[in-house]
Amino acid sequence: MNYDPWLFIGIGAGLASIAASLVYYRWVFRQDPGGEKAQAIALWIKEGASTYLRKLYKTLLVVAVVLGTVIAFVFSGDAAGPMRGVYTAIAFAFGALCSAFAGWLGMSIAVRANVRTATACVDGVAKGFNVAFKAGAVMGLAMVGVAVFGMSLIYLLTRDTEILLGFSFGASSLALLAKAGGGIYTKTADIAADLVGKVEIGIPEDDPRNPAVIADNVGDNVGDVAGMGADIFDSYVAAAVAAMLLGASFFAAGKVGVQYVVLPLILCILGIASALIGLQFVKVGRNGKPGGALNFGTVFSCVVFALLATAFFAVANGLSAAAGAAPAYNWGILIATVSGLAIGVIMGFTTDYFTNDEHKPVRRTAEVSKSGTGLTIITGFSYGLVSIAPAVVGIVAATLTSYFVAQAFGIPGIYGVGIAAVGMLSLTGIVVSNDAYGPIVDNAKGIAEMSGMPHEVVDTADVLDSAGNTAKAITKGFSISAAALTVLAMFAAYTEVISKYSGGANLVLDLQNPLVLGGILLGCLVPPLFSALTMLAVTRNAFTMIEEIRRQFKAKPGILAGTELPDYKACVGIASDGALRSLVLPAILAVVLPLAVGFILGPAALGGFLGGSIFTGVVFALLMSNAGGLWDNAKKYIEAGNCGGPGSEAHKAAVVGDTVGDPFKDTAGPSLNTLITVMSLVASLFAPLIAQFHLF
């Protein structure tokens, strides 16, 4: 059987998904943009977001040119011809461009959909939900569309999975900048706006007199739309590329047939199909629950994907049987795919336990807040530590299941793990849609309040917003587990590349080898260090912004009186410049450290280093995301009138918990996925060189 048509189908499916995204875009764009005041606020947010994106993409350009040149140069001595380096560099630039395009499209619609959602809320929950969700789908569909289009095109042209690594590295480089930068941006603005506005001056949140209020709203978009989208996009591409590379490597070794090289791409295509079908069924009745609709969409898409995958396996094997050949695909791989998918869904929902106010962790944290802030922090942090356990057990279960099932069916076990990651990420289209919905409705609520819309409209927006928070928690649980499985597959891809370029000698990463052990311990350092750098950047930038806010209030007394507009742009500028400047050191860490370990301590130490970064990366990502979500909801639980209600001592303690949780859950925690993906891609990409040149 010839699998080449699937590459053309991939290009077609990618373009179809982008087209569907543009259709949604047009639909949302045509909705009523609302009254003058709301539009003016939305315009401020839109311009702030554009400022940041322009600067981000300018930074990216510099990074892309530097890294692209390095890649083109160092691979110019490649045995396969000097042009391979150039192709890899082009793939790298293309990957970054694809991710940037999808992110830009998502942001562009998000900053338009917010005011339209607010306006639609006048007609009730169903209408508001529809606008926000369709806007979220713009980014979800664009993401999976450009990814599948890009991967299919590059593989069609080059037939070289190592050049695909370049594409994936491009996507991840952008993701690291977008996610960590967005995370620093959003919390800088959030903390500064709160500390001066709410605490010092005593004006409410989302008050237009606060010079940082626009930066704060922009932050929601750059952190949660562009950042989170780029993060999941990079896992998505990395998972598919790692599985394709493993397939190609095992094909070259005669262990599997050629059909397994393209299978990851085929599963991505089926994922696009299931997302397009699933999106049609996400609707809220006149009095329905938006949260239920979002979850229904996710589960429904899963079922559709599982059915499509089964049908594909049956048809492919049926055709082979009809042609008198052996079955094309091994059923064990279908089991691996579905087990990855199932565990992805289960993990998303168990994350919910630790951050939902219906369960013990949030309630207990709220309860102890009555006796002091110290206990709020200790208790929330402890539950955050506990929350690591079910997630890690889930990751281990997914790894072992997919490995041994594949092996039992005669396929190399690690290919099964790679396919499980692809299976889990086949949900990406719908998950990114749900996730982008969150900040859109959050902004919609802000605009409704700031522009003085009627009370019931604000309430409707609030209903939409609560559903967004749950969706966000599920997305985080999902994205961390997906990233973990992906980097495990990428880790295997790294060792395959090293073995290939070491004359076929297998790279054994024995824990008893001191270089491996040393590598692991050094790798364990990177996630905590990266977290610390980004969080310290938040506090430093917030200080600069606080100075600026105070300066404005002092220089123009009319601002507080409401007769003069504050200079929103100054705060937007501080947040943008500060975030991008603070990225330099963490980004260098992510690229330079793996190379330093590899070229100095050798390929085995680098293998250990990647392993170590995964171990603490997963632990800290889960801890920080879940503890942060827990504190946020404990505060909301108290604000809903429990444990003394708003203004009580418990509430003050919970507010501190929330401030601590903000950079945990929105800056440091979720950036760690991208960090470990970038580091494993750097290692895999440079593996051919490291295999040949290293000090130890």
Add this chain to the structure above:
Amino acid sequence: MNYDPWLFIGIGAGLASIAASLVYYRWVFRQDPGGEKAQAIALWIKEGASTYLRKLYKTLLVVAVVLGTVIAFVFSGDAAGPMRGVYTAIAFAFGALCSAFAGWLGMSIAVRANVRTATACVDGVAKGFNVAFKAGAVMGLAMVGVAVFGMSLIYLLTRDTEILLGFSFGASSLALLAKAGGGIYTKTADIAADLVGKVEIGIPEDDPRNPAVIADNVGDNVGDVAGMGADIFDSYVAAAVAAMLLGASFFAAGKVGVQYVVLPLILCILGIASALIGLQFVKVGRNGKPGGALNFGTVFSCVVFALLATAFFAVANGLSAAAGAAPAYNWGILIATVSGLAIGVIMGFTTDYFTNDEHKPVRRTAEVSKSGTGLTIITGFSYGLVSIAPAVVGIVAATLTSYFVAQAFGIPGIYGVGIAAVGMLSLTGIVVSNDAYGPIVDNAKGIAEMSGMPHEVVDTADVLDSAGNTAKAITKGFSISAAALTVLAMFAAYTEVISKYSGGANLVLDLQNPLVLGGILLGCLVPPLFSALTMLAVTRNAFTMIEEIRRQFKAKPGILAGTELPDYKACVGIASDGALRSLVLPAILAVVLPLAVGFILGPAALGGFLGGSIFTGVVFALLMSNAGGLWDNAKKYIEAGNCGGPGSEAHKAAVVGDTVGDPFKDTAGPSLNTLITVMSLVASLFAPLIAQFHLF
């Protein structure tokens, strides 16, 4: 050359050290116990401590009987004869007993030395220091004495390093109960006393009207004297046993001579000698600095030890040369020993950077406290994360140096790592002495205040106390690195035992083996989970005690008026019972989880599990200890009049930071060393069975 005499010398040196300890005991006991009021308070503390120790040892008895029976039973089918199980069980019980004896002796003198130190402060710093330091030395000398005595005796009688594992496991089991239990106890009392006394009622710290004040003072002793001592004791024994086991294993394989089996014990003997010499030189002049004296003692003992070790190598090799034989010991092993020692000292002092108020981390944390509690927590936590880096780099450097130096000299590299751990821990005698000094002077200060001694006496006690805090920080940095090196050696010992019982097939712990990888990820879970359980226990028990304090104030109004004594015993009982009850689940985790992983997922997974527990164990131990120390000192820095001084907003924020840091640095963080040691000992001890029986 015959090395048997060294076993007798070991027994002699151990007894000599115990004798020296008893001489110091007698000297301290004969000092002036002070006035009636001070004595009454000291009596309360002494009785509280006895209550706790009695209960702790009762718990230990149950654990020892259960585990001892299990050990005797499961090893009864041993090929080497059914009595081997019984011997191992006896060694286990003996190890627990030795640790208990040294801990009891240390506590017994600490609760007598506190009031005597307070009284001696009347005569100035030099006198007070002398009493407190000699009392600390009682425990330091007793610890190393019983350890060397026990190991020498057992090895002399059995010549079986695997039975020594039983001894080490006994010591570690007690250490886990003592350290985690003491940590929960001390912070339960501390937090409850502060929240009701200082916050609700507004009486000062260490006020005799507070029903929890005695429990709080007892806590310092059970946490910092008995707990920390048992912790370092268990690393000390485990390091020596692991190195002896590796020596025996390599001797059996013909890779090293028999002299390397006993070498770790010889180094311990030299360590005792250097501690006995070093202690003589720790003195404070009339206006000298106690901190300088403590540090001088540590560095001086190191130099003495290095000289003694060099002399020993020279004499041993000279004797061999005279007899016409090859050199007895390889000089590479001396380099490994000294490099371990040097790195131990350097690490202790670098820890100081992150927790000393003369450097940026503490000052910056104090500075941001002016803008809110949230920033105090984020900044301190971030610096805690950064503090992991130099320590881990140091551990990696020590591991690689000792490994490759040994290997370059023709000795198996991992034996070099084991010896580096022994070299580092040769300091134990002096380090434990310095550490026990801390709570004694802390209590002395409390007693001086409570019993109304003159202002200048309290000031003198305060000078002694500050030096104690620095010593404590250094001890923690030291003990974490020592534990890390020790468990790395124990980890190697585990694989040796597994290989031996698997018919000689080498156990390869390849990161690409999914069982190893799964084991690592599960192992990574345990330290965070253990930390969470102990911290949640603190908050839960503190709540119970808070209720009791409130009840007493309500039932007896005379307490606050100062006309009626509170019921101190009730609070002591709550702290004791609560701590011991809360230990059940964490202790079960530590023993049952490694066995479950081993018997279900197999020896390779268990190897991974141990590795994983080391990785996150080291990371969390450093993070929690250093962040906790940093917050504590940031508070003290503000109380010294900086950043607004006492009573300012910054001070309130720093107090919260200190409350969060308390269970970080005194409950969860330092227990993790013991946890990972216990887990690796359980694994090594049961390795012969696991090698034969496992599901996967």
